[in-house]
Amino acid sequence: MTAMATDGHPDSGQWAETSHCRVSAVRRFGAFTALELVAPGVTAKASPGQFVMVTVPGGGFLLRRPLSLFTVHGDRAGLLVEARGAGSERLAALEVGETVDLAGPLGSAFPTRGVSNALLVGGGIGCAPLQYLADDLAAAGANVTAAFGFRDFRAARAAGAFAIERLWVASEDGAVGRKGTVMDVLTGLDAPPNTVVYACGPAAMIGAVQRWTIHEGLRGYASLEAHMACGTGSCHGCVVDTARGKLRVCSEGPVFALDEVTL
Amino acid sequence: MTVPLELDQVTLAVELGALRLEHPLVDASGTFDLLEYARRYHGDFFADFPYAAYVPKTVTADARTGNPAPRVTETSAGMINAIGLENPGIDAWIEGLPEWAALRRPVIVSVGGNAPRQYAAVIRALEAHLATAPRGSVPCIEGYELNVSCPNVAGGLQIGADPAATAAVVGACRAETARFLLTKLTPNVSDVTVAARAAVDAGADGLSLVNTFKAMVLDRETLRPFLGNRTGGLCGPAIKPIALRMVAEVAQALPGVPLVGMGGVMSGLDALEFIACGATAVGVGAANFSGFEAPARILGELRAELAARGYASPAAARGIALGA
Numbered sequence: 001m002t003a004m005a006t007d008g009h010p011d012s013g014q015w016a017e018t019s020h021c022r023v024s025a026v027r028r029f030g031a032f033t034a035l036e037l038v039a040p041g042v043t044a045k046a047s048p049g050q051f052v053m054v055t056v057p058g059g060g061f062l063l064r065r066p067l068s069l070f071t072v073h074g075d076r077a078g079l080l081v082e083a084r085g086a087g088s089e090r091l092a093a094l095e096v097g098e099t100v101d102l103a104g105p106l107g108s109a110f111p112t113r114g115v116s117n118a119l120l121v122g123g124g125i126g127c128a129p130l131q132y133l134a135d136d137l138a139a140a141g142a143n144v145t146a147a148f149g150f151r152d153f154r155a156a157r158a159a160g161a162f163a164i165e166r167l168w169v170a171s172e173d174g175a176v177g178r179k180g181t182v183m184d185v186l187t188g189l190d191a192p193p194n195t196v197v198y199a200c201g202p203a204a205m206i207g208a209v210q211r212w213t214i215h216e217g218l219r220g221y222a223s224l225e226a227h228m229a230c231g232t233g234s235c236h237g238c239v240v241d242t243a244r245g246k247l248r249v250c251s252e253g254p255v256f257a258l259d260e261v262t263l
Numbered sequence: 264m265t266v267p268l269e270l271d272q273v274t275l276a277v278e279l280g281a282l283r284l285e286h287p288l289v290d291a292s293g294t295f296d297l298l299e300y301a302r303r304y305h306g307d308f309f310a311d312f313p314y315a316a317y318v319p320k321t322v323t324a325d326a327r328t329g330n331p332a333p334r335v336t337e338t339s340a341g342m343i344n345a346i347g348l349e350n351p352g353i354d355a356w357i358e359g360l361p362e363w364a365a366l367r368r369p370v371i372v373s374v375g376g377n378a379p380r381q382y383a384a385v386i387r388a389l390e391a392h393l394a395t396a397p398r399g400s401v402p403c404i405e406g407y408e409l410n411v412s413c414p415n416v417a418g419g420l421q422i423g424a425d426p427a428a429t430a431a432v433v434g435a436c437r438a439e440t441a442r443f444l445l446t447k448l449t450p451n452v453s454d455v456t457v458a459a460r461a462a463v464d465a466g467a468d469g470l471s472l473v474n475t476f477k478a479m480v481l482d483r484e485t486l487r488p489f490l491g492n493r494t495g496g497l498c499g500p501a502i503k504p505i506a507l508r509m510v511a512e513v514a515q516a517l518p519g520v521p522l523v524g525m526g527g528v529m530s531g532l533d534a535l536e537f538i539a540c541g542a543t544a545v546g547v548g549a550a551n552f553s554g555f556e557a558p559a560r561i562l563g564e565l566r567a568e569l570a571a572r573g574y575a576s577p578a579a580a581r582g583i584a585l586g587a
Contacts, residue, residue: 015303016555055554062499063337063552085483087337103554229335229342230552233299236320236346237335246328246349251299 013041016232018055018101023094024076030157032125033081033092040075042104048112048133049223049255052104053231054079056087057094065091066228066250068129068200069105070161077102080128080161106231108255110221112137115196119189119218120146120164121209123182123201124155127162129223133198134164145189149182149205183208196220197258207263220258224249268570275566277315277577279544280468280521281443282369282405284315287538287577288562291525291548292373292408292447293320293346295558297363309365313558315544317368317402321375321410324384326352330415331491336480341499341527342549343480345415345492348375353385357392360401369405371445375413377422379435382409386439406443408523409436409467411458412474414451414496420477423449426461437466445523447471448513450502455509456516469521470513471546473506499549503527507540507584514541515585529553531564538577539584 013019025036042052046069053064065087071078083092094100110133112118118137120130127148134144145166150156153175159167168185169177178185182205191197197220199209206222213220226238226249233251240249243260247253275286297317301308329349336343350356372389376382386407393401411432412423422428433446446462448455450473459470475496480489488494506526514522524542527549528534534545550557565577574580 014305014555015300018554018556053554060340061337062340062342062549063335064554101554227333227335229344229549230294232296232555234294234296234551235335235344236293236329236349237333237344239329239332239334239349 016103016106018103020099021077021102023096023098023100026094026096027161029161030154031082032158032161034070034161035079035081035094037077037079037100037102038075039077039102042077042102043072043075046072046077046105047109048136049110049129050105050107051254052077052079052102053106054091055101056090057098057100058090061087063229064103064231066231068223069132070128071132071135080125080158082125103231107250108253110198110223110255112140115142117143117192117195118145119191119195119197120144121182121186121197121199121201122146122148123205124150126201126205126223126225127158129200130198131162131164147182147185147189149185149201150176183212186212191216191218193217199223199258203263206261210258210261210263213258221255222258222261223254224256224261265573268573268575270566270570272575273566273569274576277543279523282316284369284544286315286562287544287565288314288534288558289316289371289523289544289546290314290318290551290558291546292318292410294548294551296320297366301363309363310367312366312368313562315368316371317366318371318373318408320350321348321373321413322350322353322356322385323348323375324353324381326350326355333489333491336489338480338497339501341497341501342552343478343490343495343497344475345490345495347415347492348413353388357389364400364402366402368403370402371406371408371443372404373408373410374436375410377417379431382432383435383439386436390440404442406445407436407440408445408447408471409433410447410474412447412449414449414475414477414494415492420449420451423458423474424452426458429458430461430465433462433465433467443468445469445471447474449474450505450509451477456512459513459517463517463520469523471523471525472513473502473509473526476502498527500527500529503533507536510537510542511540511585514582528561531561531566531568534561534565535568535580538580539582541582541585543581
């Protein structure tokens with residue numbers, strides 16, 4: 001019997017409990033693979049910015065891999081995987097019909113209440129949670145503009161995985177979109193003063209976005225990447241420096257106010 | 264001939280020295296954050312806590328911020344970490360006790376430091392608090408585990424690798440408390456029984472072993488050390504055979520001394536193997552990172568493994584591997 005939830009979801013399952021999810025669709029975009037999973041236990045509780053811990057199937061892997069929720073449609077959870085090592089290579093090779101174990105949703109979400117103009121800034125695999133955020137903001141009637149940066153041609157093909165109406169893309173080798181970094185796109189944009197910036201990507205990009213928002217007088221949020229072991233607040237493996245001291249990306253984050261992150 | 268038992272014919276309770284535990288499993292210090300779970304759990308986690316005792320993350324006299332990132336990564340059949348004993352220091356730690364006073368399990372406080380007086384200061388501060396704390400404002404603190412074996416802080420590992428230094432820490436702490444006193448040994452020595460004997464002779468009631476193996480992982484692109492601390496502690500299934508050997512050696516050298524065996528326990532069979540090597544209780548560490556359900560699963564498997572072999576209790580299987 002499922003314990004009665006204290007947060008008003010009587011049948012939503014236990015926090016961080018593992019659910020077995022079938023892969024229902026796989027799309028490949030260069031270095032990135034978009035997985036769609038049947039994950040009602042995750043999608044019922046999820047908000048943009050949150051992540052799941054994914055067990056790498058087949059044995060031989062001790063630690064689960066943290067992946068941001070890329071999309072949520074009904075009972076389908078989308079994940080975007082970039083093959084970086086043996087574990088993510090295995091996840092990127094998943095096929096329709098296979099089953100993977102997920103725990104989540106975990107971590108903090110992007111605050112979106114009252115936002116009318118949103119600027120989403122992503123770098124590489126860090127663009128993943130911004131699709132779910134864009135969908136959520138657009139459904140709430142906000143104006144959404146996105147600027148994504150990718151390293152090279154193979155990575156920039158990931159832009160094809162996204163469906164955002166106003167999406168500007170930069171690639172460092174100029175293969176797709178503007179040649180340069182996402183910052184080159186940002187400096188060319190005219191953001192209204194009430195714009196809220198949402199950033200996710202490598203530390204160097206987060207730092208650059210932070211400086212840009214200060215210069216522009218904008219507020220915003222950053223979702224941070226970190227190497228994690230547990231994903232549930234126990235191991236203190238994923239801490240980052242913030243204005244509030246060292247905080248865990250998995251449990252106090254991954255979403256932080258942009259101005260409290262110290263990089 | 265082995266006669267299998269029904270699952271309900273197995274009694275899991277064990278006596279770890281003066282501590283009576285509902286079953287043999289405890290969390291390895293630093294791998295299970297009770298409060299993090301209690302805050303988010305749907306239900307009463309203080310009642311549903313899956314381990315027989317709670318060993319919190321190591322606390323030191325002063326606050327420590329820990330090591331720079333990255334602090335963890337996976338390795339072949341294991342993982343490496345260099346957290347660096349991040350903790351708020353004993354004074355803030357004591358202030359937080361009311362938050363988890365409702366835990367209905369014995370607590371074994373993991374204590375760290377760089378010198379005997381630092382360990383003793385932690386215990387002195389806590390004992391002073393416990394002597395005057397109102398009923399219900401503190402959890403059931405029944406013992407200590409002296410972490411003389413953290414490989415990721417200056418002074419941590421060196422104490423555990425030096426029998427005289429280990430004895431000095433144990434002696435200083437023994438003078439501060441009558442509670443159950445464990446010493447957690449490092450495996451980074453050529454003969455683990457030397458420090459084990461030194462700890463017991465200095466007043467330790469029992470021993471935990473092993474802590475992690477000092478190790479290094481390189482960034483595969485830059486060929487520089489991957490961890491912010493350069494080196495870290497290796498744990499997980501990769502270390503289990505070495506940990507079993509060390510537990511068996513200590514059990515043979517110091518018969519009757521209560522042991523908490525640990526190192527790469529992922530399954531009930533792994534836990535039973537540590538019991539067979541002489542452990543009374545078994546620590547579960549890295550397995551906690553594989554999922555919320557790990558401790559309950561391992562405990563269920565342990566019961567089944569005992570039943571399948573006809574052992575009515577963990578005590579019946581204890582030390583089986585030590586004979587001829």
